[in-house]
Amino acid sequence: xxxxxxxxxxxxxxxxxxxxxxxxxxxxxxxxxxxxxxxxxxxxxxxxxxxxxxxxxxxxxxxxxxxxxxxxxxxxxxxxxxxxxxxxxxxxxxxxxxxxxxxxxxxxxxxxxxxxxxxxxxxxxxxxxxxxxxxxxxxxxxxxxxxx
Amino acid sequence: xxxxxxxxxxxxxxxxxxxxxxxxxxxxxxxxxxxxxxxxxxxxxxxxxxxxxxxxxxxxxxxxxxxxxxxxxxxxxxxxxxxxxxxxxxxxxxxxxxxxxxxxxxxxxxxxxxxxxxxxxxxxxxxxxxxxxxxxxxxxxxxxxxxxxxxxxxxxxxxxxxxxxxxxxxxxxxxxxxxxxxxxxxxxxxxxxxxxxxxxxxxxxxxxxxxxxxxxxxxxxxxxxxxxxxxxxxxxxxxxxxxxxxxxxxxxxxxxxxxxxxxxxxxxxxxxxxxxxxxxxxxxxxxxxxxxxxxxxxxxxxxxxxxxxxxxxxxxxxxxxxxxxxxxxxxxxxxxxxxxxxxxxxxxxxxxxxxxxxxxxxxxxxxxxxxxxxxxxxxxxxxxxxxxxxxxxxxxxxxxxxxxxxxxxxxxxxxxxxxxxxxxxxxxxxx
Numbered sequence: 001x002x003x004x005x006x007x008x009x010x011x012x013x014x015x016x017x018x019x020x021x022x023x024x025x026x027x028x029x030x031x032x033x034x035x036x037x038x039x040x041x042x043x044x045x046x047x048x049x050x051x052x053x054x055x056x057x058x059x060x061x062x063x064x065x066x067x068x069x070x071x072x073x074x075x076x077x078x079x080x081x082x083x084x085x086x087x088x089x090x091x092x093x094x095x096x097x098x099x100x101x102x103x104x105x106x107x108x109x110x111x112x113x114x115x116x117x118x119x120x121x122x123x124x125x126x127x128x129x130x131x132x133x134x135x136x137x138x139x140x141x142x143x144x145x146x147x148x
Numbered sequence: 149x150x151x152x153x154x155x156x157x158x159x160x161x162x163x164x165x166x167x168x169x170x171x172x173x174x175x176x177x178x179x180x181x182x183x184x185x186x187x188x189x190x191x192x193x194x195x196x197x198x199x200x201x202x203x204x205x206x207x208x209x210x211x212x213x214x215x216x217x218x219x220x221x222x223x224x225x226x227x228x229x230x231x232x233x234x235x236x237x238x239x240x241x242x243x244x245x246x247x248x249x250x251x252x253x254x255x256x257x258x259x260x261x262x263x264x265x266x267x268x269x270x271x272x273x274x275x276x277x278x279x280x281x282x283x284x285x286x287x288x289x290x291x292x293x294x295x296x297x298x299x300x301x302x303x304x305x306x307x308x309x310x311x312x313x314x315x316x317x318x319x320x321x322x323x324x325x326x327x328x329x330x331x332x333x334x335x336x337x338x339x340x341x342x343x344x345x346x347x348x349x350x351x352x353x354x355x356x357x358x359x360x361x362x363x364x365x366x367x368x369x370x371x372x373x374x375x376x377x378x379x380x381x382x383x384x385x386x387x388x389x390x391x392x393x394x395x396x397x398x399x400x401x402x403x404x405x406x407x408x409x410x411x412x413x414x415x416x417x418x419x420x421x422x423x424x425x426x427x428x429x430x431x432x433x434x435x436x437x438x439x440x441x442x443x444x445x446x447x448x449x450x451x452x453x454x455x456x457x458x459x460x461x462x463x464x465x466x467x468x469x470x471x472x473x474x475x476x477x478x479x480x481x482x483x484x485x486x487x488x489x490x491x492x493x494x495x496x497x498x499x500x501x502x503x504x505x506x507x508x509x510x511x512x513x514x515x516x517x518x519x520x521x522x523x524x525x526x527x528x529x530x531x532x533x534x535x536x537x538x539x540x541x542x543x544x545x546x547x548x549x550x551x552x553x554x555x556x557x558x559x560x561x562x563x564x565x566x567x568x569x570x571x572x573x574x575x576x577x578x579x
Contacts, residue, residue, distance in 0.1 A: 003524040003575070007520075037533075038531060039533045040516075041546075065514035065515075065516035065517050067517075
């Protein structure tokens with residue numbers, strides 16, 4: 001069944017046991033993103049280092065489908081404690097993969113379990129679900145830096 | 149030609165052959181099982197042909213030009229208006245073509261804004277259309293955004309106050325609250341005839357009577373009712389009803405507004421420009437009469453002709469028969485869903501009259517995931533908030549899965565849905 005390309009075991013695992021879920025304080029920037037078609041919502045908070053170059057702590061709370069929930073969990077694993085530079089590389093790689101219609105060789109060093117989302121890229125209606133957490137994180141980082 | 153025998157057994161297999169899209173395959177070479185007609189209906193060949201025929205044989209600007217083709221195109225456009233008007237039992241001049249039902253409802257709300265503004269700057273307008281701060285507009289909690297947001301906007305622009313009739317646990321209007329919500333300050337009452345999420349049907353006579361008891365205008369969002377049951381405008385007691393063509397086998401891009409002659413006479417124009425004027429000078433313009441007063445610009449004539457063909461197609465089947473067939477499917481669906489453990493149905497589940505739009509949840513599973521697995525089996529359902537976010541808040545859910553039927557669905561489609569739901573539970577290992 002083609003469907004198992006999308007719902008890979010690793011995605012269902014992140015969905016059923018999300019990593020890092022729950023908002024934490026203190027934080028420097030927060031962003032709330034909504035997918036208006038299905039009502040999925042996420043709030044992401046980031047705390048940056050004093051020089052603004054490292055994500056000291058990222059946390060999130062979200063409700064939504066398996067893809068959006070798993071993506072948030074995977075995003076947390078990949079970028080918590082990493083540099084902004086590493087976040088940007090991972091986030092750009094993830095975006096490129098999602099826009100590839102599935103014709104892509106994702107870099108596992110950058111995306112970790114995120115490479116399992118390649119199947120989602122074949123379903124245009126679900127791409128936004130996968131991107132929701134990454135876009136919210138990007139916004140939260142911009143806001144955290146803006147406050148500096 | 150109208151078939152009014154309500155006991156007739158329709159040959160659904162034969163009807164299905166009229167809809168070319170139903171013979172195509174979808175994902176994984178599966179047969180398409182289309183259960184999203186509340187969003188948009190499929191089109192029979194006669195509608196596609198009527199629209200194509202317009203472009204192939206008579207395409208030209210309607211209501212402009214004195215040449216042969218322009219005459220034929222204008223005749224076809226106005227003939228479609230006659231067919232559609234008779235379908236809801238009004239005169240052709242009481243029917244306004246719009247882009248969609250959302251535009252029809254905006255036409256109504258903007259009429260109040262435009263009248264209010266024009267009065268302020270010295271134009272003589274009918275005082276019933278002028279809104280003052282503190283005036284009230286009453287809707288219900290189960291409105292589609294199209295019959296909610298335009299009224300919210302109107303309130304923000306005039307100082308009027310929006311009130312709403314709450315819904316009960318069963319998803320029908322709490323009629324006991326109407327008396328306390330309606331008063332002489334109520335200027336507009338606008339409610340949906342049938343919920344696009346829950347399938348519940350509003351007691352229009354009751355709400356209309358309440359509206360009229362305080363002299364308010366009474367409007368109905370009839371998007372889900374006109375395509376699925378007999379609707380006679382004169383029996384609704386409404387000043388205007390709005391609905392769309394594409395939900396009743398017609399083309400996309402054409403909506404409708406049926407209104408009383410009086411309302412059409414007093415409402416100022418909404419969209420202005422060509423085709424809706426009498427005389428124009430650099431200083432000012434005068435406007436033609438309804439319906440053309442509300443049809444500025446080149447109209448979607450091929451779409452009107454296509455919709456005319458759709459209405460004729462429905463009339464041949466008979467709206468009572470359409471309604472009865474869908475009642476049968478709804479009963480199958482509701483009973484079937486009730487028998488599956490872990491399924492929650494939203495909206496009326498007893499034998500009362502309800503539409504064939506059924507919202508439900510599979511416990512522990514997100515509708516997006518439910519819809520995805522069903523799609524893998526060729527079953528098209530809607531997932532999301534169905535442009536009715538306040539209902540989601542009331543139900544305390546983020547979104548629902550919704551299945552809705554039409555005349556081309558049969559028992560096997562409902563069976564496929566029910567079996568599909570079992571498969572969804574199996575796939576996610578949640579049973």
